[in-house]
Amino acid sequence: MANKPKIKGAEALLLSLIAEGTDTIFGYPGGQVIPIYDHLYHFTDRINHILTRHEQGAVHAAQGYARATGKVGVCLVTSGPGATNLVTGIADAMLDSTPLVCITGQVPCSLLGTDAFQEADTISMTMPISKWNYQVTQASEIPSAIARAFYIARSGRPGPVVIDISKNAQVEEFDFSYKPCIYLRSYKPHPELDLTLIDQAVQMINAADKPLLLVGQGVKLANAESKLLEFAEAAGVPMASTLMGISAVPNNHPLFVGNLGMHGNLAANEMTQRSDLIIAVGMRFSDRVTGDVKNYAPNAKIIHIDVDAAELNKNIKVDLPIHADAADALEAMKRGISYKDRSKWMAVAAENNKKEYEDVVLPSTDPQGEYISMYDVISTLAEVEKGNAVIVTDVGQNQMFSARYSKFNQTRSFITSGGLGTMGFGLPAAMGAKLGVPDREVVAIMGDGGFQMTMQELGTIMQNHIGLKMIVLNNTYLGMVRQWQQLFFGKRYSFTQLENPDFPSIAAAYGIANRRVERLSDLKAAIQELADAPGAYFLEVDVLPEENVFPMVPAGASLSDTICKE
Amino acid sequence: MVKEYIVIAFTENQIGVLNRITALYLRRKINIESLKVSESSIKGISMFVISAFTTQEIIEKLVRQLRNIVEVIQVEYYSDDELITQEIALYKISSKIVRESGMVDMIIRSWNARIIEMNPSFVVVEKTGTREEIENLRTELETRKVLLEFTRSGSVVLHRESMENTLNQL
Ligand SMILES: Cc1ncc(C[n+]2csc(CCOP(=O)(O)OP(=O)(O)O)c2C)c(N)n1
Ligand SMILES: [Mg+2]
Numbered sequence: 169m170a171n172k173p174k175i176k177g178a179e180a181l182l183l184s185l186i187a188e189g190t191d192t193i194f195g196y197p198g199g200q201v202i203p204i205y206d207h208l209y210h211f212t213d214r215i216n217h218i219l220t221r222h223e224q225g226a227v228h229a230a231q232g233y234a235r236a237t238g239k240v241g242v243c244l245v246t247s248g249p250g251a252t253n254l255v256t257g258i259a260d261a262m263l264d265s266t267p268l269v270c271i272t273g274q275v276p277c278s279l280l281g282t283d284a285f286q287e288a289d290t291i292s293m294t295m296p297i298s299k300w301n302y303q304v305t306q307a308s309e310i311p312s313a314i315a316r317a318f319y320i321a322r323s324g325r326p327g328p329v330v331i332d333i334s335k336n337a338q339v340e341e342f343d344f345s346y347k348p349c350i351y352l353r354s355y356k357p358h359p360e361l362d363l364t365l366i367d368q369a370v371q372m373i374n375a376a377d378k379p380l381l382l383v384g385q386g387v388k389l390a391n392a393e394s395k396l397l398e399f400a401e402a403a404g405v406p407m408a409s410t411l412m413g414i415s416a417v418p419n420n421h422p423l424f425v426g427n428l429g430m431h432g433n434l435a436a437n438e439m440t441q442r443s444d445l446i447i448a449v450g451m452r453f454s455d456r457v458t459g460d461v462k463n464y465a466p467n468a469k470i471i472h473i474d475v476d477a478a479e480l481n482k483n484i485k486v487d488l489p490i491h492a493d494a495a496d497a498l499e500a501m502k503r504g505i506s507y508k509d510r511s512k513w514m515a516v517a518a519e520n521n522k523k524e525y526e527d528v529v530l531p532s533t534d535p536q537g538e539y540i541s542m543y544d545v546i547s548t549l550a551e552v553e554k555g556n557a558v559i560v561t562d563v564g565q566n567q568m569f570s571a572r573y574s575k576f577n578q579t580r581s582f583i584t585s586g587g588l589g590t591m592g593f594g595l596p597a598a599m600g601a602k603l604g605v606p607d608r609e610v611v612a613i614m615g616d617g618g619f620q621m622t623m624q625e626l627g628t629i630m631q632n633h634i635g636l637k638m639i640v641l642n643n644t645y646l647g648m649v650r651q652w653q654q655l656f657f658g659k660r661y662s663f664t665q666l667e668n669p670d671f672p673s674i675a676a677a678y679g680i681a682n683r684r685v686e687r688l689s690d691l692k693a694a695i696q697e698l699a700d701a702p703g704a705y706f707l708e709v710d711v712l713p714e715e716n717v718f719p720m721v722p723a724g725a726s727l728s729d730t731i732c733k734e
Numbered sequence: 735m736v737k738e739y740i741v742i743a744f745t746e747n748q749i750g751v752l753n754r755i756t757a758l759y760l761r762r763k764i765n766i767e768s769l770k771v772s773e774s775s776i777k778g779i780s781m782f783v784i785s786a787f788t789t790q791e792i793i794e795k796l797v798r799q800l801r802n803i804v805e806v807i808q809v810e811y812y813s814d815d816e817l818i819t820q821e822i823a824l825y826k827i828s829s830k831i832v833r834e835s836g837m838v839d840m841i842i843r844s845w846n847a848r849i850i851e852m853n854p855s856f857v858v859v860e861k862t863g864t865r866e867e868i869e870n871l872r873t874e875l876e877t878r879k880v881l882l883e884f885t886r887s888g889s890v891v892l893h894r895e896s897m898e899n900t901l902n903q904l
Binding site: 291296300302320352354355476478480481 | 749804806807
């Protein structure tokens with residue numbers, strides 16, 4: 169072991185990433201990362217570098233990869249414009265608690281602060297949107313910076329970390345050795361479970377007649393899906409999901425009552441309003457979930473379990489805040505819980521599901537079998553894929569229809585930009601997800617607007633033979649904004665109509681199998697073709713231009729004021 | 735109710751921590767009235783004293799977010815009556831006070847201040863005290879039209895109970 173030859177910072181970076189289990193990097197080269205790329209050239213047997221077509225594509229792909237696999241997503245870009253192009257994805261990952269390590273090049277440290285070519289103050293820019301960031305200016309700092317980056321990104325409430333590496337540090341030589349980080353004295357990611365609080369929670373749940381579990385993404389992040397189901401079954405408590413929690417509970421679970429919030433299901437929202445005890449696990453009472461907080465869950469006491477203490481009592485004042493990892497808390501609560509038959513309470517779900525089916529679902533399909541609703545597309549896809557596909561969405565009506573009508577048997581199967589609502593997220597995130605779980609079917613569902621924000625990534629799909637299935641729901645509108653304009657702004661469609669290109673020919677130009685469907689009667693066969701395709705497949709579906717997503721809780725309104733039609 | 739809250743944070747003495755802390759105030763559009771950063775009694779650990787006007791509800795949420803900063807070891811907030819707070823102020827005063835009988839004496843004795851420099855054009859007086867005491871002397875000198883310049887520090891604070899006890903376990 170003695171007298172190991174010195175190695176360069178760039179090589180040390182790659183060895184550090186490998187030591188942390190990185191097998192895939194999404195990136196884009198440039199002047200200030202050329203030394204790293206020079207070493208990547210010799211690492212292709214151990215690291216699969218995916219060259220995207222834009223840095224935003226790289227960071228969203230890393231997010232998709234992380235969300236599908238549970239591993240840390242890694243991206244690598246140059247300084248200046250490379251780094252600024254990451255900003256949207258970093259902010260998105262921060263709000264959606266996605267573990268990322270983003271490596272940005274930086275000008276040599278002798279030039280810092282001089283407005284050197286392609287210098288941007290990446291640390292300051294990413295400070296408020298990252299969980300942690302750090303600038304490396306010497307090669308010897310690289311192993312410990314990467315070790316801390318991975319530890320911080322994936323522990324506690326996960327999030328994005330930015331490591332900015334000046335060019336001189338990439339080329340300096342030093343004695344490399346790697347030690348993973350397992351402890352930082354100022355950072356306590358895993359809270360100790362307070363069993364007295366658990367006892368109180370158990371008593372409250374045992375006493376409740378109308379309890380409701382709210383399931384957030386924290387359940388997935390804590391790998392607590394099976395503990396959640398065991399607990400819910402042991403207690404006989406129904407479960408509702410936030411947008412970010414979707415797929416943690418299989419849709420066909422008898423205790424699952426649907427999705428919460430603005431475009432959630434009637435049953436889940438109505439049960440929130442009628443419940444006498446809310447047990448929220450790994451979610452943050454976002455305004456999209458609560459609507460008007462003053463009239464939120466008016467009859468309920470609230471137990472809130474979250475690994476991030478800053479979320480407790482932040483948006484909603486709760487009766488019993490529990491600072492804990494979801495898996496720890498669910499397991500401990502199961503011990504004292506007693507089963508109660510709550511079939512009368514569950515009947516509220518059935519009754520609301522029936523109403524929703526009659527008022528919203530049934531009228532969606534054109535009885536003439538001609539026009540296509542987004543509902544038809546998503547529900548047909550769910551049927552064809554039998555609930556086994558990973559669904560990655562863009563943002564807008566396409567996203568909400570996907571959330572409402574997709575079906576899932578497995579966790580980590582619904583990937584969407586929840587907190588930031590980033591149009592353009594879908595295609596690159598789906599690409600990253602497919603690379604992360606290559607044996608699973610991955611389908612990207614996008615609007616005609618959002619697809620055009622990052623459609624250059626078709627090039628990445630072509631070059632890397634990524635077998636991604638893509639559906640563009642073309643309504644020729646920025647549909648979700650148009651819906652608000654229709655409902656709340658006197659139908660003044662101000663700059664929301666799109667004149668679109670011939671999408672299938674764009675896919676064709678990239679050598680991707682493609683098809684367009686305009687009539688409902690052709691839909692099922694086309695989706696079957698998409699599912700059967702051995703490689704990438706692009707399907708444009710021309711859907712009703714002026715369809716709306718219902719039910720809807722208007723922004724700022726109470727969950728009790730849900731509207732079901734125009 | 736909006737009032738002054740003093741946040742005391744102990745952090746790793748590392749670059750960028752100040753920015754992360756102030757960014758959380760900025761995000762909620764809370765103006766920082768005074769800020770002092772220095773090494774605590776433990777080597778390598780910085781102590782921040784930040785005062786700002788806001789409500790208890792907001793400061794409580796803000797403090798929880800401050801705790802989430804990776805380098806932050808401990809944060810608490812206080813209202814000013816919970817802390818022993820002293821500031822130091824320097825007053826540059828016109829030298830004509832020397833000619834007015836009893837004036838120098840008044841400053842030194844009744845205000846518990848001391849003269850640290852004296853020359854033909856001005857006198858510099860130093861005073862430590864609560865912010866209120868410091869402000870009162872300032873007003874007094876202003877009404878007498880002798881105050882030329884004035885500067886004061888941020889708060890130097892100690893809690894009546896020890897704040898650093900838990901830190902010693904690190
Ligand atoms: C980057 C970005 N810009 C603007 C918006 C605001 N926005 C939300 S939904 C939407 C319309 C999306 O249109 P499209 O992609 O066609 O999807 P549709 O709603 O029609 O399904 C817009 C403009 C956003 N979420 N993200
Ligand atoms: Mg559209």
